[in-house]
Amino acid sequence: MMKPIEEQNHYEILELPSNARLEDIQRAYPLVRAAYEDESLAIYSVFGRDESEMIRQRVDAAYRVLIDGEARRRYDEQIGLAPGVYTAQETAVAVDSEPSEPVVGIARALREIDEDEGSGDWDGAKLRRARMHRGIELERISEITRINLTYLRAIEENAHRELPAPVYTRGFVTAYARTIAVDPHRVAESYMTKFEEVRSDRRRKRLLSSRR
Amino acid sequence: MGGGKGGVGKTFLAANLAVALARLGMRVVAVDVDLEGANLHTCLGVEAPRVSLADFVAQREDDLGKLMVKTPIDRLHIIAGTQANLAGAQPSHLRRIRLVRSLRKLDADYVIVDLGAGMHLSVLDYFLVGDDGLVVLRPEPTSVENAYTFLRAAFYRRLRLAVVGHGVRQLVTQAMDQRNEKGIRTPLDLLNEIQALDPVEGARFVGTMREFKPKLVVNEVRTAEDVKLGFSMSSVCKKYFGFEPEYLGYVNYDDIARRSVGLRRPVVDLSEQADASIYLQRIARKLLAVGESEQRAADPTGRGGTPE
Numbered sequence: 001m002m003k004p005i006e007e008q009n010h011y012e013i014l015e016l017p018s019n020a021r022l023e024d025i026q027r028a029y030p031l032v033r034a035a036y037e038d039e040s041l042a043i044y045s046v047f048g049r050d051e052s053e054m055i056r057q058r059v060d061a062a063y064r065v066l067i068d069g070e071a072r073r074r075y076d077e078q079i080g081l082a083p084g085v086y087t088a089q090e091t092a093v094a095v096d097s098e099p100s101e102p103v104v105g106i107a108r109a110l111r112e113i114d115e116d117e118g119s120g121d122w123d124g125a126k127l128r129r130a131r132m133h134r135g136i137e138l139e140r141i142s143e144i145t146r147i148n149l150t151y152l153r154a155i156e157e158n159a160h161r162e163l164p165a166p167v168y169t170r171g172f173v174t175a176y177a178r179t180i181a182v183d184p185h186r187v188a189e190s191y192m193t194k195f196e197e198v199r200s201d202r203r204r205k206r207l208l209s210s211r212r
Numbered sequence: 213m214g215g216g217k218g219g220v221g222k223t224f225l226a227a228n229l230a231v232a233l234a235r236l237g238m239r240v241v242a243v244d245v246d247l248e249g250a251n252l253h254t255c256l257g258v259e260a261p262r263v264s265l266a267d268f269v270a271q272r273e274d275d276l277g278k279l280m281v282k283t284p285i286d287r288l289h290i291i292a293g294t295q296a297n298l299a300g301a302q303p304s305h306l307r308r309i310r311l312v313r314s315l316r317k318l319d320a321d322y323v324i325v326d327l328g329a330g331m332h333l334s335v336l337d338y339f340l341v342g343d344d345g346l347v348v349l350r351p352e353p354t355s356v357e358n359a360y361t362f363l364r365a366a367f368y369r370r371l372r373l374a375v376v377g378h379g380v381r382q383l384v385t386q387a388m389d390q391r392n393e394k395g396i397r398t399p400l401d402l403l404n405e406i407q408a409l410d411p412v413e414g415a416r417f418v419g420t421m422r423e424f425k426p427k428l429v430v431n432e433v434r435t436a437e438d439v440k441l442g443f444s445m446s447s448v449c450k451k452y453f454g455f456e457p458e459y460l461g462y463v464n465y466d467d468i469a470r471r472s473v474g475l476r477r478p479v480v481d482l483s484e485q486a487d488a489s490i491y492l493q494r495i496a497r498k499l500l501a502v503g504e505s506e507q508r509a510a511d512p513t514g515r516g517g518t519p520e
Contacts, residue, residue: 031440031444032447035444035445035447040444041352041353041356041441041444042441042444042448043444043448045356045357045360046452125487125490129490129491131436132433134436135436136436
């Protein structure tokens with residue numbers, strides 16, 4: 001079980017079980033890769049530049065083989081693994097079946113779904129938690145959605161006053177949710193319910209104070 | 213609950229996880245074994261109790277259970293640290309062994325031990341006695357470095373206790389010094405040396421490595437990058453040391469959490485809905501899940517024993 005990095009196979013390098021699904025590989029790759037970037041905090045005091053460069057190359061090489069169904073089949077054969085079928089369709093069917101190997105490390109962490117994402121209302125704080133858990137910076141969402149960072153921050157901080165009219169805010173929240181891959185419809189419904197509540201509260205108060 | 217240097221939030225985490233577990237219905241004892249800066253009681257809103265671990269260290273009390281003091285939280289007791297002992301008496305070696313044994317015998321579902329800073333052998337031993345050794349760190353270079361040093365020291369300590377042969381033991385002791393003459397830098401180098409000396413001890417080494425499952429918690433995360441640090445460190449450990457810590461979770465940087473410290477109330481108790489509380493409760497639930505699955509593995513009949 002303990003092998004020097006040079007002797008580890010592609011699965012070990014990406015810290016995945018040998019029956020990993022395509023989507024697991026796609027999700028594990030950026031995570032593992034990020035750990036060995038020069039500016040990564042995690043290698044501080046452990047790996048020098050040369051070593052982390054070598055690991056990055058091995059991570060890239062592993063990824064290139066494992067995402068290519070045909071190359072992966074050949075590789076499995078070469079290292080003596082039972083042949084598997086890795087096309088996207090086949091793996092989609094295989095989701096229901098039990099994995100034959102225990103899912104460990106990064107693969108398990110990736111499959112873990114936050115308990116608090118399943119139920120309850122979606123407010124800004126919950127959106128931020130979901131975003132952080134997926135490792136996506138707010139700036140990145142702004143780049144992808146072209147929504148002003150100020151509005152994205154206001155969404156997360158539940159700063160309803162700083163958000164535009166409901167129709168725009170709904171659009172922003174939907175785009176945000178889609179970018180971090182949570183159900184955009186459910187999130188927008190939930191977020192907007194609270195948003196509208198606060199808005200009508202505010203309007204009522206304004207009305208009351210103007211009557212006085 | 214360890215993590216090298218002070219100030220990373222060990223006590224904050226110990227207090228809040230203790231409360232979170234108690235709120236989940238567990239009977240919890242929080243023990244403060246920090247010999248220099250004991251303040252777990254303050255974090256839990258308990259005035260410095262009359263009895264504390266000092267009584268055990270000074271051999272005034274032999275029954276650790278009698279030093280448990282109630283806290284404002286249901287099902288949560290505390291054994292306070294030795295802050296009253298200004299003479300700075302360190303427990304003797306025998307006393308430490310006795311303490312380690314007594315900790316495991318406390319009548320509770322969970323015993324949470326808040327360790328002192330540093331890497332003194334006693335700290336490592338308290339760390340290793342637990343079923344789950346939590347290493348707390350902050351997303352900054354100094355803290356990351358400390359965490360690695362701590363993990364490495366804890367692993368070698370455990371290994372040294374596990375191997376039998378005198379020659380192999382000496383080898384481990386040599387390896388503990390990073391600048392040893394043999395050029396042993398990583399556990400893998402050490403394994404190769406041991407294998408050459410004695411294959412049986414080599415197998416023992418591999419077994420120890422497999423069983424060594426410390427858990428990482430990143431405290432005060434501010435960005436998504438910080439969140440990933442735990443995954444990255446787990447990966448680096450696996451590739452460099454050969455053992456793989458589990459990334460248990462993270463706690464965000466939260467103003468309410470800061471305020472809770474000033475108010476001497478764990479944030480989990482002060483504000484259940486605060487962001488930090490949600491993260492802390494998540495970690496507590498995960499600990500519970502780990503405990504249950506390990507219990508099931510140890511007791512396949514499903515009757516269950518006393519979780520510790």
